[in-house]
Amino acid sequence: MGDLLVLWDVDGTLLDAGGVGGDLYETVFAQLFGCTLEAFAPMAGRTDRAIILQTLEMAGIREPRRYVDHFICGLSAHAQSVRETVAGRGRALPGASAALAALGGPGKFGRVRQSVLTGNVRPLAEVKLAALGLRDRLDLCIGAYGDDHEARTELVHVARRRAAAVHGRLPGDFGGTATVVIGDTPLDIEAALATGARAVGVATGSYPASALAEAGAHVVLQDLTDTGKVMRALLA
Ligand SMILES: [Mg+2]
Structure with missing residues (x-):
């Protein structure tokens, strides 16, 4: 072979x-926009780039594509902080x-x-x-x-x-x-x-x-x- x-x-x-993805989206959204994220785009099988873009559109963010890279940086920066939660809940x-x-x-x-x-x-x-x-x-x-x-x-x-x-x-x-x-x-x-x-x-x-x-x-x-x-x- x-x-x-x-x-x-x-x-x-x-x-x-254990659902940490949603937690992280809420954290990063609050940091970037100073308000609470009310709803997520569907996540299963999709890439974070696609989920972020649609989630920002749903939240009424203008020119959402401008913020996708910032959001990705936020997710990456906070990733280590959910390790214990994943170990416990996942x-x-x-x-x-x-x-x-x-x-x-x-x-x-x-x-x-x-x-x-x-x-x-x-x-x-x-x-x-x-x-x-x-x-x-x-x-x-x-x-x-x-x-x-x-x-x-x-x-x-x-x-x-x-x-x-x-x-x-x-x-x-x-x-x-x-x-x-x-x-x-x-x-x-x-x-x-x-x-x-x-x-x-x-x-x-x-x-x-x-x-x-x-x-x-x-x-x-x-x-x-x-x-x-x-x-x-x-x-x-
Ligand atoms: Mg999957």
Whole structure:
């Protein structure tokens, strides 16, 4: 087997962060605008860039695009402050740690590189994963994050380029199904399919297995509890 790039979604796939995302949005909004944030844009499967923009529009902020980078800086700056809350209120999803360990085992499956493809800004992804003991098997330098681009599909290209640069390959070496995207929303599946990657759905977030199958996932798992099944889904 050649190189394989496995890109895990974070929220709803590897972990449940206990709702700290919303807390952070409230904190940053209050700091930037001096008032209370009344409503959030939908978050599941979307990038922070997209969520921030729509949330600011909903709050009636004029020229909201001007503030997206400031908001991202705010989220990043406050990420460490939610570590204890994630550790207390959040949880690693069943089987996540075992799946990461099985895939990351030395020499087990040829050259498997595993990282994340997430809508979170990188500091927050890192804090969530570390707080719940899931960080160590992941090569976060080759991941793609919610501050890299508004569109999730673009994040697949970002991760391929980073993996190629770090491992001395050409981006094309991770093209097509040499990349596997695993996530809990139809947007994860769409991002995979739009970039020719293999799409694995896992129904532990806010969407049932049927919605992920309908979106076109090559395989849909109910959860990550059967490590053998997860490996077969990712390595097929
Ligand atoms: Mg998710």
